[in-house]
Amino acid sequence: MSKNVLITGGAGFIGSHLVKLFVRKYPDYKIYNLDALTYAGNLESLKEIEQSKNYEFVHGDILDLPFLENLLVEKNITHIIHLAAESHVDRSISDPLIFIKTNVLGTASLLQAARKFWKNQKDHLFYHVSTDEVYGSLGEEGYFYENTPYDPRSPYSASKASSDHFVRAFHHTYGLPVVLSNCSNNYGPYQFPEKLIPLFINNILEMKPLPVYGKGINIRDWMYVKDHAVAIDVIFHGGKIGDTYNIGGHNEWKNIDLIKLLCQQMDQKLNRPKGTSEKLITYVTDRAGHDMRYAIDASKIKNELNWVPSLQFEEGLSETIDWYLANKEWLANVTSGEYQNYYDQQYLKR
Ligand code: NAD
Ligand code: TYD
Numbered sequence: 001m002s003k004n005v006l007i008t009g010g011a012g013f014i015g016s017h018l019v020k021l022f023v024r025k026y027p028d029y030k031i032y033n034l035d036a037l038t039y040a041g042n043l044e045s046l047k048e049i050e051q052s053k054n055y056e057f058v059h060g061d062i063l064d065l066p067f068l069e070n071l072l073v074e075k076n077i078t079h080i081i082h083l084a085a086e087s088h089v090d091r092s093i094s095d096p097l098i099f100i101k102t103n104v105l106g107t108a109s110l111l112q113a114a115r116k117f118w119k120n121q122k123d124h125l126f127y128h129v130s131t132d133e134v135y136g137s138l139g140e141e142g143y144f145y146e147n148t149p150y151d152p153r154s155p156y157s158a159s160k161a162s163s164d165h166f167v168r169a170f171h172h173t174y175g176l177p178v179v180l181s182n183c184s185n186n187y188g189p190y191q192f193p194e195k196l197i198p199l200f201i202n203n204i205l206e207m208k209p210l211p212v213y214g215k216g217i218n219i220r221d222w223m224y225v226k227d228h229a230v231a232i233d234v235i236f237h238g239g240k241i242g243d244t245y246n247i248g249g250h251n252e253w254k255n256i257d258l259i260k261l262l263c264q265q266m267d268q269k270l271n272r273p274k275g276t277s278e279k280l281i282t283y284v285t286d287r288a289g290h291d292m293r294y295a296i297d298a299s300k301i302k303n304e305l306n307w308v309p310s311l312q313f314e315e316g317l318s319e320t321i322d323w324y325l326a327n328k329e330w331l332a333n334v335t336s337g338e339y340q341n342y343y344d345q346q347y348l349k350r
Pocket of ligand 2: 185211212220255
C-alpha cells in the first residue's frame, strides 16, 4: 500500500539516515521531512536524495499546531515517524525549558494534529522514536526491559519520558494507533559534534583537549545509527500497535575505554605517533546528575521481529572516523558560527 510518511527531525542525525533509507527503499511511499532546522538540523546531510521524486522537505516547527493541521490535510499524511527533538543532555542541563517545549509540547501538538485528522485508525500509524535514558541509570548489573519503570534523571530524559507518556495516553484515551521504540546511544556519520564520539573526533583532528567527565567510568551501550534506522523500518512495518520495542546491541563500553580505542584508531588513520591523541585526554568536572550505566535488553525486537544489529563496534567506529575524515567540509560547516560559543561555554570553563 502506498503511504504518505511524515518524518519529523529528518535533517538531524538519526532522522537523516532514516529519510535516506525510506526514500531509497520505498519508491512507492512519499516521504515528507518536516524539520525546523535548529542548530542540529542540516540539509547537507540529505544531499544524496534531495532530488528524489518521492521526497519533499518541509521547513516548519512541531510547536505550530495550525501549521501541522494544515500540513497533515494538504499532504494527506497517513503515517508519522516522530524524531524531532532537542537531544543533548548537556544542553538540557543549561537550558531545560526548550526541552520541555520541543519534546513535550511539540510531541503533544503532533499527536493532537494526528488525532484530529485521522478518522480511520486502521490506515494510520504514529511512530514515536525515544531513548533508553527514560529508564534511569543502572548499577553494575541488569538491563533495561520494555517494562522497566520510568525513572528519568536529566531534563532531557524527563522531557522524553513525558513525551512517551503522552503518546501512550493518546493511544489509550483516543485509540490513536501508536508504536514506540527506545534506543541506546547512537553513533555514526552526520552526528553533530557535541555528542561524545564526533566531538572527540573533531577535537583530535584539531589537537584540542578531550574533556572526559568525572573519572570516565560511566557506561553507555552504543548502536550504529544505520542499524537503528533499519530497526525503525522493521518496527514501522511489523511492530504491534500500542507496543514498545527496546533497541540495543549488547555493546557496552566504559567511556574511558571507548575514548582510548578512538584515540588509537585516530592515531593510525592520521599517521600520528602512537599515544598522540591519548595525551589530549583531560579529566574535567563531572556532568551534574551523570547517569552511571545504560544497557538495553533487546530480546523482544529480536524474537518478535527478527532484528539484530549488523556491525561490530570496532568496525562501526572505524567507518565513522573514516566518514568524518572524508567530510571535513561538513564538520567545518556545522562547527562554524554559534557552535564555537557553545563549545567555549561548555568545555573550556569546566
Ligand atoms: P538531533 O539533535 O541530531 O536532531 C534533531 C532534529 O530535530 C534536528 O534536525 C532539528 O532541527 C529538529 N528539530 C528540533 N526542534 C524542532 C522543532 N521544534 N520542530 C521541528 N524540528 C525540530 O537528534 P538525533 O540524535 O537525531 O535524535 C533523533 C531522535 O532520536 C530524538 O527524538 C532523540 O530523543 C532520539 N534518540 C536519540 C538517540 C541518540 O543517541 N542520538 C538515541 C535514542 C533516541
Ligand atoms: P553523550 O554523547 O552526550 O550521550 P548521553 O549523555 O546521551 O549518553 O555522552 C556519552 C557519555 O560520554 C556520557 O557518559 C557523558 C560522556 N561525555 C564526556 O565524558 N565528555 C564529553 O565531552 C561528552 C559530550 C560526553
